[in-house]
Amino acid sequence: MSRPFAILFSGVLLTLVAAPMIGRATADSYPLSSYPMFASDRGTVSTFYGAAGITADGERVTLSARSVGGTGEIVHAAESVRFAIKRGSVDSLCAEIAKRLEGDEFVAIEVIGERIDALAWFDGDEVPIESTVYGECNVS
Amino acid sequence: MQRLVTDWFFAPESARRLATLRILVGAYATIYSIVRLPYLLDSSRLGDDRFFGTGILTVFETPPPAWLVLPIGVTAIVAGAMMTLGWRYRLSAPLAALALLCTTTYGNSWGQVFHTENLMMLHIVVLSVVPAADDLVVGKAAGRTSHDTDRDDRSAERYGWPIKLMVALMVLTYVAAGIAKLRIGGWAWVDGDVLRHQVAFDNLRKVRLDEIYSPLGTWLTQITWVWLPVGIATLLVELGAPVAFIQRRIRYLWVAAAWLFHVGIAATMVIAFPYHLSAIAYAAVLPTDQILARAQTWLRQRRGAGSSADLASN
Structure with missing residues (x-):
């Protein structure tokens, strides 16, 4: 398994996983998520x-x-x-x-x-x- | 800097360490697929208007045919077991990853996204395309790899970078959760009130649906001062996850803190993150090959002691 493959595969996967962090904060999906659970204040x-x-x-x-x-x-x-x-x-x-x-x-x-x-x-x-x-x- | 990152990412590792991760994550995913199959079958009986496609199913306005659920679910289980054993890995591992992605996405497409599954899925995706079955394979002598003729350090980097990638994905999921709290709740999130309200809400939702809730969590919601340190600790664990890249002792301390964080979630909200609670989520930062070696030595010693005792009694 070559280094170019490792770099390409890792780069694509890490970018996909990191992307929701700069998108809409409340956007949620699977398996890529911004993990918005427990983040908003629901008030009492x-x-x-x-x-x-x-x-x-x-x-x-x-x-x-x-x-x-x-x-x-x-x-x-x-x-x-x-x-x-x-x-x-x-x-x-x-x-x-x-x-x-x-x-x-x-x-x-x-x-x-x-x-x-x-x-x-x-x-x-x-x-x-x-x-x-x-x-x-x-x-x- | 670039050299430092490259050297770190491509540092050689043993085939055994990657193989132990394959076994741990693969076995977890297989058991998880078995446990979740009834939920998937229940979901397949729901009305079409209850379907909210997510991930790869976002493009679907109605659910995929219900009759597909059982065969794909069984495929995830069988291919997952084959992947765990390392049997016909080049076929079984991608098939297991694809089937698991289909079943978990389907399960997440009925109005609730289970954030407990994301990291498991990402780890399975990594393991499905790397040579994680070059050791500890059923039917093959231990220690023999498919690259036995090429055993220099450079060849062993093929076992190193997938482990580093699994660590990086784990770190990213925690950091993303921490950043979401600051983006949505702002720095006010730290004062603990947001978390206190969330714990009260989550437990009352369980009460109003006649389900098990946490008496500990509901009791703690009445104690205001507790939530400031809990809020700070939560953000420290999530945003501090990158320490998992550095020195071993600090890394293990973070793993212990992250694991306790999930114990806390389970204790106060009855929400279980089984992948994390089982510690398999953190396996990539732990010396799983050394743990296996110690377990094997211990077992051999026990067997040896048993045989000696049998001989003595005869």
Whole structure:
């Protein structure tokens, strides 16, 4: 394996990996990334996306990432809800969740977004500032 | 200066050291491919509107056919195992790299980019095009290389520069993460509030999706003064990564600090960087060939002691 190949291959790979550092700071891709995770200040109040299952006696149960997103990945589940709201496809996501939960204790699903002060929450104030139901559907 | 860099980059190395990296990184990637296959299959059952192509899949508006996921996933596993063993390396290594790039990119194309995979992928790309199977190959006597007739120092540089490149890629990923924090969060990032808010947010997101969160992380968010030193330490590890190029003791200190940094992330946010936590991400800066030699000596001594004990008891 010759030096010219080593220099060319290394130069190209290192340039590709370094390039996102001078591009848009929040741009993200794979496997070349600017690694923007944990970089921005979210402040203390954020919107948390998820879904709730409603039982026959009206109890609301927080659904797991697997139930919401279909893969068990937490960020993926939250992002699925956020993107569905943004793209106007909440009904389709709700139906998908309901299908996954067929045969469970739930009669209905709510796709929700809650504005919460995270620091206050972990200090004992476990009440969302605002809660929005973006979509509802029945579980057959 | 140019001479110094060239001498450093092309310093000769043993075929064994590069081969140990092939085995470590290859085995990790193979096991990772097995563990992640269920996630890929789950993803393939999602609706097309959930797809956000990234990397090589950016050009796709809809996901590639779902039936492709299993064969490519299995290819990544089989070729990865062959690469690890050094078997038909010139074919198996590039195939493993290509299949892994396809599967991990597909997995990253559903709204979440897993930054835990980038460095593993970059290391596999390097290993796939270099002679990393000139030693420790199944079916070949140890120590025999395909270049046995050409054993001067210059020929051994072929085993040195890929290791240096793997170190440089590792360093770049850390520096990029540090620079992103300063570019996006500014110097205010250092005061620790940004990180404190991130830890609180990440844990609460887990709570609101009924998943395991970190009681340690949530407890620490209530202690304001902790986050200034944690913020400074984070940036020191990330921006200080280039010390991995210099003197051995400093390099090992940095590796220990970087590893502890990932332990901290796992402990406060339940986010695991398995490639880093397993220390395989840092293998290129460690004397893996010497560690292997010591392990072999230790094993031989143990076997010898066992045989002597058996003989004595008979």
